Structures are given as structure tokens and as C-alpha cells.
Amino acid sequence: MNHTAYVFDAYGTLFDVHAAVRRHAGEIGPDGQVLSEIWRAKQLEYSWVLTLMGSYRDFWELTERALDFAFARVPSVDPALRQKLLDAYWKLDCFPEVPGMLASLKASGARIAILSNGSPAMLEAAVRSAALDKVVDEIFSVDAVKRFKTDPQVYDLVTTAWRLYPQSVSFQSSNRWDIAGARQFGFRTVWINRFSQPDEYQDHAPDLILPSLQGLVA
Template sequence: MSISAYVFDAYGTLFDVHAAARRHAERAGPDYQLLSEIWRAKQLEYSWVRSLMGAYTDFWTLTEQALDYAFQRVPSVDPALRADLLDAYRTLDCYPEVPAVLRHLKARGARVAILSNGTPEMLKTAVDKAALDTMIDDIISVDAVRIFKTAPAVYDIVTTGYRLYPQSVSFQSSNRWDVAGAAKFGFRTVWINRHGMPDEYRDLGPDLILPSLEGL
């Protein structure tokens, strides 16, 4: 079946989640990378746990809570950086190849969308800052169903909204757990393995593995 829509995860796939801490690395000190890693890990953990509990809280709130936790784990970083780090997270850098790849897909006549845990406001701000707004048809947030990935209801937003079979959607994510969820739902999946990580969820493998979005 031909591909009718290319749907992208946002954080880690289009946008570099560690760019916020890197932007303030000098002020944060040598432990800025550790802070960023804990921040990201807890942000995701909170989303999974709240989905399992049925206690939805939007992703921006989880991002704030995860940063507060990271400060406690990494006391060498001054919590006075909180506001600046959060502002930087709203305007994360996109990966270098992203604009050209999205522009190429649009030129081919493909429908291009984001499907993300992020709130609509978070996603619009990031897209506008990176000047990707003319290359993306739709920004789809889990706020619509009030549960996070990898719940099937999230991926179903795309097939229901676009009136497509899952097999006609190509879903791209750098998050292996997200790829597993999308594969289980029936999407054609592309794992953007930017850091050469080992495979997981071998029973829910991707259709394609790429080191970046180039090659789509």
C-alpha cells in the first residue's frame, strides 16, 4: 500500500530535547548533560505512569515537574536556571536535516504531520521558532484524547482524522518505545536511531532504521 501521510514524533525526532540544557551549559556547569538526561527520563516516565493510572496531566506540566526532580538529583546545577531552561525547552533546536526533509516530502505531494505528547501550545511554539510551519500540514497533540503514547487511542487520531488505513501511514520516531507502539497499531514505522542504540521490542520491529531523517 502506498504512503499517504508521513507522521513524525516531535521531541527527539524533529527537535533536540537536550538543546535546552546545552544552551545554558556554561551557567549550569559540567553536570548539565546529566541534568538533561534525568529531565528527559523523568518526563517520559511521568507520561507512562499517568497513562497507566488514568490520571492525565498535560505534557508541559510533566516537563516542569521532571525538571524540578532533576534539580534535586543534580544539586550542582543552580535551580535559579529553572525559568531559562523551561523557556529554552519551548524553542528547542530542530535537527539540521529536518527542514530539507520535510520540504522534500511536501514537494512530493505527501501529507506531513506531527503526532506528539506535547501540548498544542508547546508544539506550535517549537514549530514556529524552527520555521517549519509551511512544511507541516497538521500538528496533532495527545491532548485530544488525554492519554500519552503508546496508547492505541493516540495513533488512532491519525487514522480516524485522515480516514486512512494504518498501513498507508509512515510513522517516524527516534524513540524505540514509540516505534513499537506505532508498529503494534499497524503503521509503517521508521526508527530514527540517531545515537546507534541497541534494538528493543524485537517482536515489534521497525520497517526501516535510519541514523537521521535523511533517506525518507
């Protein structure tokens, strides 16, 4: 099926969530990778738990809380670096193939959107920093429904706004749980398995698995 609507998860799919820590690796020391992994894991955990509880907090607040927890778990890293890391998170590097791939899809006539847990301010800053604002048609943030992925209301933001059937949307994410949620909703799903992770959620299989966004075709 030829798709004319391509929707991308942001963090981990377009933007490298570990870039903030890597940018200050010299000051952080040898435990930087551990700190970054805990930071990301807790950021996501907080979003899932809040949604299950029927509660909501801005994703930036969760990002701050998760970093504080990571500092507590990794005492070898100086917590005085907190503000530097938070500032860096607003300008995460995008993965190398992202600008060219999105530009190619855009040139083919496809509509391009981001659908993310990120707050509107976070996403707008990341898109501008990566110079993707000319190719992204719309940014959908969960803030509009005050629920995090994988709540169906999140994926419905796209189909409602663009007046599309779910199967008309090609959804790309590096997060396997996100792919499972999108598949359950009815999107055509492409799992961007950047780090050769084992497959899971076998009953919600992606339509396609790629090691990067390279290979997407309109």
C-alpha cells in the same frame, strides 16, 4: 509501498530535547548532560505512569515537574536557572536535516503531520520557532484524548482525522518504545536511531532503521 502520509514524533525526532540545557551549558557547568538526561527520562516516565493509572496532566506540567526532579538529583546545578531552561524548551533546535527533508516530502505531494505527547501550545511554539509551519499540515497532540503514547487512541488520532488505514501511514520516531506502539497499531514504522542505541522490543520490529531523517523517500 508508496506512502503519501508521513507522521513524525516531535521530541527527539524533529526537535533536540537536549538543546535547552546545551543553550545554557556555560551557566550550568559540567553536570549539564546528566541533568538533561534525567529531565527527559522523568518527563517520559511521568507520562507512562499517568496513562497506566488512567490519569492525565498537561505535558508541560510534566516537563516542569521532571526538571524540578532533575535539579533535586543534580544539586551542583543552580536551580535559579529553572526559568531559563523552561523558556528554552519552547524553542528547541530542530535537527539539521529536518527542514530540508520535510520540504522534500511535501514537494513530492505527501501530507506531513506531527503526532506528539506535547501540548498544543508547546508544539505550535516549537514548529514556529523552527520555521516548519509551512511544511507541516497538521499537529496532533495527545491532549485530544488525554492519554499518552503508546496508548492506541493516540495513533488513532491520525487515521480517524485523515480517514486512512494504519498501513497507509509512515510513522517516524527516534523513540524505540514509540515505534513499538505504532507498529502494534499498524503503522509502517521508521526508527530514527540517531545515537546508535541497541534495538529492543524485538517482537515489534520497525520496517526501516535510519540514523537520521535523511533517506526518507515518498
